[in-house]
Amino acid sequence: MADWYETFEHDVLVIGAGGAGMRAAIAAVEAGLSVGLVCKSLLGKAHTVMAEGGIAAALGNVDPRDNWQAHFIDTMRGGKLINDYRMVEIFAREVPDRVYELEQWGGLFDRTPDGKILQRPFGAHTYPRACHVGDRTGLELIRTLQDKAVHSRIEVYMEVTLTWLLKDAERIAGAFGYRREDGRFVLFRAKAVILATGGWGKVYKVTSNSWECTGDGCAMAYDAGAELMDMEMVQFHPTGMVWPPGVRGILVTEAVRGEGGVLRNSLGERFMERYDPKKKELSSRDVVARSIYEEVRAGRGSPHGGAFLDITHWEPEFIKRKLPSMYEQFLKLANIDITKSPMEVAPTVHYVMGGVRVEAGTGATTVPGLFAVGEVAAGLHGANRLGGNSLGDLLVFGKRAGEHAAAYVGGLRAAPQVDEHQAEEERTLLQRPFEGDGQENPFGLHEELQEVMSTHAGIARTGEGLAQGLEKVGALQKRVEGLRVGGSRLFNPGWHACRDVRFMLTLCEAIFRSAIERQESRGAHWRLDYPNQDPQWGTLNVVVYRDGKMKATTRPVPQMPLDLARLIQQTA
Amino acid sequence: MAEATFHVFRGDAKGGDLVTYGVPVTEGMVVLDGIHYIQAHLDGTLACRWNCKAAKCGSCSAEINGHPRLMCKTRVDDFKGEPITVRPMKAFPVIKDLVSDVSWNYRVNKQIPPFTPSPYDPGPWKMYPEDVERLFEFRKCIECFLCQDVCHVLREHDGFDRYMGPRFMVRVAALEMHPKDTLSRTDLLRGSGGIGFCNITKCCEEVCPEHIHITDNAIIPLKERMADDYFDPWRSLLRVFGKKKEPRGT
Numbered sequence: 001m002a003d004w005y006e007t008f009e010h011d012v013l014v015i016g017a018g019g020a021g022m023r024a025a026i027a028a029v030e031a032g033l034s035v036g037l038v039c040k041s042l043l044g045k046a047h048t049v050m051a052e053g054g055i056a057a058a059l060g061n062v063d064p065r066d067n068w069q070a071h072f073i074d075t076m077r078g079g080k081l082i083n084d085y086r087m088v089e090i091f092a093r094e095v096p097d098r099v100y101e102l103e104q105w106g107g108l109f110d111r112t113p114d115g116k117i118l119q120r121p122f123g124a125h126t127y128p129r130a131c132h133v134g135d136r137t138g139l140e141l142i143r144t145l146q147d148k149a150v151h152s153r154i155e156v157y158m159e160v161t162l163t164w165l166l167k168d169a170e171r172i173a174g175a176f177g178y179r180r181e182d183g184r185f186v187l188f189r190a191k192a193v194i195l196a197t198g199g200w201g202k203v204y205k206v207t208s209n210s211w212e213c214t215g216d217g218c219a220m221a222y223d224a225g226a227e228l229m230d231m232e233m234v235q236f237h238p239t240g241m242v243w244p245p246g247v248r249g250i251l252v253t254e255a256v257r258g259e260g261g262v263l264r265n266s267l268g269e270r271f272m273e274r275y276d277p278k279k280k281e282l283s284s285r286d287v288v289a290r291s292i293y294e295e296v297r298a299g300r301g302s303p304h305g306g307a308f309l310d311i312t313h314w315e316p317e318f319i320k321r322k323l324p325s326m327y328e329q330f331l332k333l334a335n336i337d338i339t340k341s342p343m344e345v346a347p348t349v350h351y352v353m354g355g356v357r358v359e360a361g362t363g364a365t366t367v368p369g370l371f372a373v374g375e376v377a378a379g380l381h382g383a384n385r386l387g388g389n390s391l392g393d394l395l396v397f398g399k400r401a402g403e404h405a406a407a408y409v410g411g412l413r414a415a416p417q418v419d420e421h422q423a424e425e426e427r428t429l430l431q432r433p434f435e436g437d438g439q440e441n442p443f444g445l446h447e448e449l450q451e452v453m454s455t456h457a458g459i460a461r462t463g464e465g466l467a468q469g470l471e472k473v474g475a476l477q478k479r480v481e482g483l484r485v486g487g488s489r490l491f492n493p494g495w496h497a498c499r500d501v502r503f504m505l506t507l508c509e510a511i512f513r514s515a516i517e518r519q520e521s522r523g524a525h526w527r528l529d530y531p532n533q534d535p536q537w538g539t540l541n542v543v544v545y546r547d548g549k550m551k552a553t554t555r556p557v558p559q560m561p562l563d564l565a566r567l568i569q570q571t572a
Numbered sequence: 573m574a575e576a577t578f579h580v581f582r583g584d585a586k587g588g589d590l591v592t593y594g595v596p597v598t599e600g601m602v603v604l605d606g607i608h609y610i611q612a613h614l615d616g617t618l619a620c621r622w623n624c625k626a627a628k629c630g631s632c633s634a635e636i637n638g639h640p641r642l643m644c645k646t647r648v649d650d651f652k653g654e655p656i657t658v659r660p661m662k663a664f665p666v667i668k669d670l671v672s673d674v675s676w677n678y679r680v681n682k683q684i685p686p687f688t689p690s691p692y693d694p695g696p697w698k699m700y701p702e703d704v705e706r707l708f709e710f711r712k713c714i715e716c717f718l719c720q721d722v723c724h725v726l727r728e729h730d731g732f733d734r735y736m737g738p739r740f741m742v743r744v745a746a747l748e749m750h751p752k753d754t755l756s757r758t759d760l761l762r763g764s765g766g767i768g769f770c771n772i773t774k775c776c777e778e779v780c781p782e783h784i785h786i787t788d789n790a791i792i793p794l795k796e797r798m799a800d801d802y803f804d805p806w807r808s809l810l811r812v813f814g815k816k817k818e819p820r821g822t
Contacts, residue, residue: 042621043678044715045629100695106687106750108704108711115698133708139628140711150678151686158678181667210623244600250626329626332645334600443612487617490584491668494616 002420004427005176005185010036010155011409012402013175013190015162015217018046019138019394020374020401021196022145027402028194029152033409036188037149038157040180040212044146047198047210048394051138052253052325054120054130055102055395056388057095061116066127068092072564073571075389078124078284079353079382080523081538081568082230085560086360087380091389091396098395099131107144109133120258122387124284130388135253135325141391160186163216163499164426165193165224165370168416172224172369176423178430180496183489185427189418192369192405195221195356196398199375203504203511204349204458205450208240208251217376219503221356222510226365228544229378229555231507232515232525233353235385236459238288240348243304247333249348252309252326254387256343257281259322261311263292264342265300271307286384286524289347293459296346306346311338347459351390353381353524354514357543360558363401369408369416373401378541383523433498434489438482442497445483449476449504457511462529463519470512477505506550513552514542576648577655578606580618584668590657597648603656604632604643607670619669627781630716634670635659640718640779661721674717680736683764687747688755703751709789710746712782713739719776719786725769735766738776738786745790748797758801761794770795 012028014021017039025037039046060066071092076083109131110118119128133140162177174189197217201209222228239252263281265271275291276283292307302308311319316339320327330336330343356365356372358379363371374394381389456469480502485494520534521527540554574597579590593614595606604622611618623629625644632643637657664672719738725731744757761767776786
């Protein structure tokens with residue numbers, strides 16, 4: 001073994017320690033395997049902590065009419081029917097058990113007067129379905145899983161960035177990267193790898209996402225030969241903060257609308273009555289985000305280019321109890337008391353529905369031994385994710401991916417072998433910004449990329465704009481070779497940003513290629529040159545793969561069996 | 573455009589010094605924005621931790637003009653044009669610049685016996701709002717470790733081998749007062765937890781960005797619970813056979 005890197009060995013390596021990664025690691029360790037869990041931040045800081053509103057699960061505690069079929073229908077219809085119906089069925093059936101399991105592990109939810117888990121209404125859910133604790137549900141989920149994980153035999157590696165998946169012929173053999181703290185290189189040997197690396201909202205300028213959301217896992221999977229699916233589907237959450245500029249994009253939870261918050265334009269009109277008279281503010285996210293965008297375009301926006309979200313009709317005490325972080329956030333960061341004045345909000349990039357293409361029940365990708373789960377995996381949400389469906393996704397498919405990775409490892413005849421040359425090549429790439437005479441600043445390049453994405457792949461798109469965007473991404477891809485940083489490998493954010501930018505460029509190319517391919521408007525994908533939903537496209541997913549260079553094509557959406565198709569039709 | 577003066581600690585475990593930067597001020601800007609500006613435009617090697625920028629993850633703890641605070645929640649205009657000095661948390665060893673080594677906290681957390689419900693009480697559980705609401709305060713903790721940073725026992729007396737610190741008193745309180753937990757952790761509190769070292773100065777409460785009443789609602793009730801178990805066996809028995817998990821002193 002070479003002495004320029006540290007080596008660790010596990011049966012299963014989980015990359016990413018948000019909700020999905022931790023749930024997967026717990027499942028794999030419970031199957032009796034040796035499990036390594038890698039996170040880029042400290043444990044418990046992953047983007048999941050920022051989830052506010054709730055976990056959607058058809059417990060029927062607030063409205064007994066709710067059941068898995070209703071959750072199935074809402075999710076399929078919300079996703080405009082290009083979801084993988086098998087994933088949605090598994091999800092809707094299993095998520096109540098995962099919520100109760102969380103409670104058994106010490107998680108605490110808001111309660112109904114008769115002692116059950118309280119549920120609140122969320123956009124496009126037919127019944128109140130979001131299990132929650134105030135507006136910090138994500139923190140509760142991650143803390144509960146963290147407490148469970150630290151008392152298991154899971155080996156946690158904090159502040160480690162992995163950048164390359166190692167393969168033995170076609171199979172996964174491990175991963176390579178570096179410790180953020182001191183820049184030491186690390187090589188993990190593993191029989192199976194589970195990607196739980198979340199999304200890539202940081203490719204956009206206005207986003208609710210943390211620095212971590214640069215899509216490393218998705219890009220690594222692509223580099224390793226996996227297929228990506230529905231990359232054009234980027235969710236704009238309707239309500240991000242807009243003012244002051246420093247807080248632009250920070251999320252205002254959907255729970256504000258769930259608890260009765262009303263959207264108004266500059267004329268004071270409750271404009272959602274125009275766009276979705278039935279559900280109004282509780283319409284799906286794509287519809288609400290587009291409506292705000294339309295109001296601003298028509299000149300009826302708020303002073304800083306958004307809309308007003310008003311909850312002042314409730315008692316101050318109720319607001320402070322139900323939405324404590326929102327109250328605190330606006331008071332501290334925007335000088336606004338939300339019990340007295342409305343909030344100013346505008347759409348912000350929040351979630352990606354697309355990602356690595358996986359098998360419905362197992363999370364297996366097209367690369368043997370490589371699994372993907374949570375936001376990095378595609379299929380469950382189709383063209384639009386409903387609020388509360390992400391936290392449920394993590395739990396249901398986290399558990400399944402952990403179990404199936406364990407089964408895969410159990411079925412291996414011989415352990416895969418690591419080829420050190422693959423690591424050597426990646427090291428050369430990683431070290432390049434310290435050498436040579438390039439002049440490109442990684443932060444500057446990142447900012448330019450964000451500008452390109454916001455201009456050409458924003459909420460409203462055209463074929464022409466997308467083609468221009470793709471060309472600009474190509475130009476940035478050439479400039480990435482000239483990246484230059486100073487200092488050493490010791491905790492060096494500039495150096496870290498260099499690799500992140502490469503990952504993001506790959507994903508942006510995939511977003512553009514997929515968005516050009518899908519010539520219709522569906523869910524989050526809104527084409528001004530193809531303004532209507534096209535039934536022919538409703539049977540197709542867009543898939544990106546590598547064949548020398550990046551290519552986009554289509555694959556048929558899995559055909560629903562009659563009983564499920566009938567469920568959807570009955571409620572149409 | 574107005575400019576703010578930032579004095580930022582630059583250095584590592586071997587030592588370091590304050591370095592001065594001029595940062596353009598925008599409306600509503602927070603200290604973390606200033607640090608990000610320095611990274612992007614003046615020196616890309618400046619190390620800091622952050623994640624959510626919305627006071628939910630507790631990553632960007634630092635000492636700003638001497639006060640332990642979250643950088644994402646500290647407004648630049650609060651300083652009214654005065655220079656802003658940013659240092660890493662003092663109680664923990666520096667790794668580089670504003671990043672300190674907080675791994676001790678993770679080791680301590682591992683020693684706390686986890687949530688342990690009765691194996692004979694499978695869910696779904698009935699728990700009433702009044703059973704759980706008092707625990708929400710403790711569960712709000714974002715693990716920013718500012719309370720640990722400011723605790724005298726740790727900061728001034730280097731008591732890392734004697735006292736778990738306020739964060740973990742909050743953690744133990746959340747477990748001890750959980751209506752479905754069946755374990756007693758008073759042995760731990762009295763032993764390696766070192767609850768006796770806390771002399772109720774309430775510094776931890778003052779710096780908590782989540783406004784958790786660490787001393788009043790967690791530490792004092794735990795001290796009373798421990799005193800009962802060790803010096804008042806009757807009350808201890810009452811708790812075992814009577815109504816379970818009643819916090820006293822709140």
